[in-house]
Amino acid sequence: xxITPAGLIGPVQIANAAAAVxxxxxxxxxxxxxxxxxxxxxxxxxxxxxxxxxxxxxxxxNIIFGxxxxxxxxxxxxxxxxxxxxxxxLVLRPGDAVHGLSDTATALNIVASGWxx
Numbered sequence: 001x002x003i004t005p006a007g008l009i010g011p012v013q014i015a016n017a018a019a020a021v022x023x024x025x026x027x028x029x030x031x032x033x034x035x036x037x038x039x040x041x042x043x044x045x046x047x048x049x050x051x052x053x054x055x056x057x058x059x060x061x062n063i064i065f066g067x068x069x070x071x072x073x074x075x076x077x078x079x080x081x082x083x084x085x086x087x088x089x090l091v092l093r094p095g096d097a098v099h100g101l102s103d104t105a106t107a108l109n110i111v112a113s114g115w116x117x
Contacts, residue, residue, distance in 0.1 A: 002117070008032060009098075009112035014047060016105040018058055024092035028116050032090045035112035036081035039074045045107035046071030047100065049084070054095030064090075064098075071101065074108060087112060 008030065009022045014037070024030045039045050048066035050058045064086050066072035074082055092098070102108045 004116050006030075006114060006116050007111075008114050008116075009035065009110055011109045011111045013106055014100040014102040014108040014110055016102055018048075018050070018099055018101040020052075020097045021100045021110060022092075022112070023097040024094050025116075026094050028094055030092040030096075030114060030116050032087045032092075032112055032114040034114070035084040035087035035110065037074060037084060037108050037110045038081040039077040039107055040109055041076060041104065041107040043076050043104070043107070044073050045102050045104040047074050047102055047108055048072070049086075049101075050099040051090065051092075052097045052099055054093065054097075058099050071103065081111075084110075084112075 048071035050062050051064045
């Protein structure tokens with residue numbers, strides 16, 4: 001199989017209702033190499049990310065970023081984006097997904113790249 005570099009997410013805004021921001025396609029393995037989030041507002045916003053395996057559901061046990069009850073605060077911006085180190089090397093199998101939640105619907109933009117096989 002061919003390994004192909006890819007823009008995987010966005011830029012896309014994280015909603016204020018938890019939802020998938022990326023789902024690995026059928027017959028495809030995905031590896032994230034870099035992900036960043038930027039706060040495009042004048043106020044702080046919070047972010048929470050889950051790794052939801054195929055057939056699974058969001059739960060506290062699969063939070064990968066922002067494990068505090070309110071999520072992880074992302075400073076007002078725009079300034080340097082916050083690098084999501086937790087996503088570097090993250091492997092998704094077909095149907096696995098990354099879900100996101102912000103406390104402010106239009107505050108946080110996420111962009112991620114990596115490769116598919």
